[in-house]
Amino acid sequence: MSLLRNLIALHRVDAQVRALRGRVDSAKRYLSTQERQVEDLEHQAQELSTQLRQLHAQVGNNQNEMRSLDERIGKIRTELNATTNSKQYTMLLGGLKSVESNKRDLEEQAKTLGEKISQVQSKLDSLQGQRTERGGLRDSAKGELDQRLTDVSERLSELERERARAASAIPPSELAIFDRVASLHDGEAMASVVTISARHREYACSACNCEIPFESYSRLKGHPNAIVQCMNCQRILHLEQVEEAHA
Numbered sequence: 001m002s003l004l005r006n007l008i009a010l011h012r013v014d015a016q017v018r019a020l021r022g023r024v025d026s027a028k029r030y031l032s033t034q035e036r037q038v039e040d041l042e043h044q045a046q047e048l049s050t051q052l053r054q055l056h057a058q059v060g061n062n063q064n065e066m067r068s069l070d071e072r073i074g075k076i077r078t079e080l081n082a083t084t085n086s087k088q089y090t091m092l093l094g095g096l097k098s099v100e101s102n103k104r105d106l107e108e109q110a111k112t113l114g115e116k117i118s119q120v121q122s123k124l125d126s127l128q129g130q131r132t133e134r135g136g137l138r139d140s141a142k143g144e145l146d147q148r149l150t151d152v153s154e155r156l157s158e159l160e161r162e163r164a165r166a167a168s169a170i171p172p173s174e175l176a177i178f179d180r181v182a183s184l185h186d187g188e189a190m191a192s193v194v195t196i197s198a199r200h201r202e203y204a205c206s207a208c209n210c211e212i213p214f215e216s217y218s219r220l221k222g223h224p225n226a227i228v229q230c231m232n233c234q235r236i237l238h239l240e241q242v243e244e245a246h247a
């Protein structure tokens, strides 16, 4: 086989390898997106749980303070009932009012804390719902990836062996050109030459539509063992009939 035919054979198997790898890669990408989102939701839930713990601790403090104020109020009331001294009575009453005002502040604080707790709790509940849902998506993405890996692994190693065989028929320097152009164009290393007008000797690259000089065309026609690249897109050119003859 000529170099060009070998290159076309390599290109065909290379494209299949890339397509199969692409299917696995897209499943991997999808899975990692789902994993990141699950992690993000877990992180948010953790923050809310911390917030909730802090709020509950504040509620505990508030209740302790409230109890100690109740004790003081009780004590002052007993003293008020017992006193006969009007000056002391007025003083105790003033003290009572101030402690009662502190208690009202604490009651207000307890109300605010209760509201905050229910807000944070409902956020956390909805987050946990999302986490469960996203976890399900992540698990099915994982299943899909495993399935794809199972589906393609055998075919992929078969194709990789075939690709290695096809590559071994091509001299190293030409193979290096192929690999470079293939990675440049995501596997599309080859392009055919389209005849625009044979009479006017006008030819174009089928991939990028740029003009192919007649000298390149005739070099390609006369030397099937030379690589001729499109000057614009670098793809390795071949004449349509080479491919047809091979197919």
Ligand SMILES: [Zn+2]
Residues within 6 Å of the ligand: 191, 205, 206, 207, 208, 209, 210, 230, 231, 232, 233, 234, 235
């Ligand atoms: Zn081109």
